[in-house]
Amino acid sequence: MNKIKETIRKISVIDQGFVNKTQERLDNLTKPLGSLGRLEELAKQICGITGKTNPSVENKVIFTLAADHGVTEEGVSAFPKEVTAQMVYNFLNGGAGINVLANHTGARVVVVDIGVASDLKPDKKLIIKKAGYGTKNMARCPAMIREEAIKAIETGIEIFEEELNKGIDIIGIGEMGIGNTTAASAMTAVFTKEPIENITGRGAGIDDKSLKNKIEIIKKALAVNKPDADDPIDVLAKVGGFEIGGLCGIILAAASHKIPVVIDGFISGAAALIAFKIEPKTKDYMIAAHSSVESGHKYILKHIGLKPLLDLNLRLGEGTGAALGIGLAEAAIKILTQMATFKSAGVSEKKKQDPIL
């Protein structure tokens, strides 16, 4: 717990001075005031986070954390449980969606086994840092004990800090874990108090009958465990997952080191929710990449107060939406740092308005 407390202590509010300086600079660039909309907002946010007028977006890293979920034995997912491990190998071989989109964006993918239920084959591209071997079935008992949830968060902090040594300017977070939309829905229910039906989706593609079952299982998990909304670690432990805890740790660590975090979809959103509940200042370090098809996601974004950049009907996870979001963040910083000013380009500024009527 000390590592978490220490990390939180280092998280400060973002520097409004740099936000204001960035606004001034944007207003001198050869374009109508504010005409690059949310790209300008992004540039300001990133300058405020980093405390730099000219932040680098060279080193882009996507953390994709994998873990298993005991609740899969209740038939909540469209895919068999072994797909978690199979997809980790796919990440390592470069064949998954996240590999393709991270390459497109120029980001490297850090693949972590933080809680896969089986022992994976060692691979120099795979970080094995298990906080556990999959969660327990939350419909019957807590998914994790409190110490495991804490360990998951601390593991996330460690993963971030080890990668930081290699250079990080901006990160994206993503995950792989068959059954993890069930965990994310349960967590969302606790914090937002929305009816389970509103925040439970089809995950990887379950049918109506399975969706009905999934909703019942989530209700059961909440009734059995009674997670305490005022204690985010209790919620994470009882109905969360190892990868969700790890991503929460990564967010806390990134914020403590003034690094912007691009949040992927629903499960990454659940991790962001825990981080926000642990330390609300983390919100200003978060960039919501996109609006997921999973119905619970918009409630998470609303609860934290984030506005997604993209609305492309994505629901893959892995960090795929975050990869696209990082591309927009990079575009925003390039606008700030590479465009000419009215003065340097010899372009006339906006005239005083007095139309010839």
Add this chain to the structure above:
Amino acid sequence: MNKIKETIRKISVIDQGFVNKTQERLDNLTKPLGSLGRLEELAKQICGITGKTNPSVENKVIFTLAADHGVTEEGVSAFPKEVTAQMVYNFLNGGAGINVLANHTGARVVVVDIGVASDLKPDKKLIIKKAGYGTKNMARCPAMIREEAIKAIETGIEIFEEELNKGIDIIGIGEMGIGNTTAASAMTAVFTKEPIENITGRGAGIDDKSLKNKIEIIKKALAVNKPDADDPIDVLAKVGGFEIGGLCGIILAAASHKIPVVIDGFISGAAALIAFKIEPKTKDYMIAAHSSVESGHKYILKHIGLKPLLDLNLRLGEGTGAALGIGLAEAAIKILTQMATFKSAGVSEKKKQDPIL
């Protein structure tokens, strides 16, 4: 007019066989069915357009056409008229928003003077192909005579075909022209029959008083010229502009050569509207990059039947939104062509749904 007719004759419906083949391939990739949402739709559209299962997105070109508008003498714009020419020099020097975002996307920018009111300094990066020296003041007379409008479209066709020799896989279209939101609003009014107030925005940033004036000027232009909604070239001539006609020609030419066209914002949208009215089959070749802040834009997209990819509150033009849209199109094709299949990656497919209840 022969060049236009000839171009239209070569535009065919997109190949549904390739759309279906692409769907099949997408469904075998290691991701839940349809989970990459609009990226998957984009991939299908591009395969249908190009008639290829493995289309290239290497050669990306953004056409930025510049022209002046006589209606600026009515005080409809926040910037003085000379900014059109000044911004062309900014494009050539690489300091504008479009330069930065095109570089980010890996696209080259083709800058064309198709109707700037002054003679620009020759530059090897500038294509000077004037269809006229700015339009006339549409509040008093037709902006162009019919022959000029036709010449503008034909010039666009020529520009595209000359660049095609250098290699083009996908294009974006954009523009620069002080006063051209006034033209775009007038054109939108003719085709959509929406009240002028609903489709007239602040352009580069006029105040309330100037906006009221702009609306009155557009009403006057429509009353004076009575453009015929059933004759798109009449509309283009009377209340359009040279760059809008040129972009329309580029769309027609691109469609005739099976090249996808990423449409930027409001003014590019007005060009798309003319192309669509001339030949409705062009619609399937269009990709709407984003939803502009300019209120008329959504009516254009609705009228053609396009759904924008991005909603970032952009209103700069130049092709900036198109550059970001091209990035998404490229990502979509990479997903299609670079991801592993369930079989190649050894990942289990979706199970038959029979949850353990």
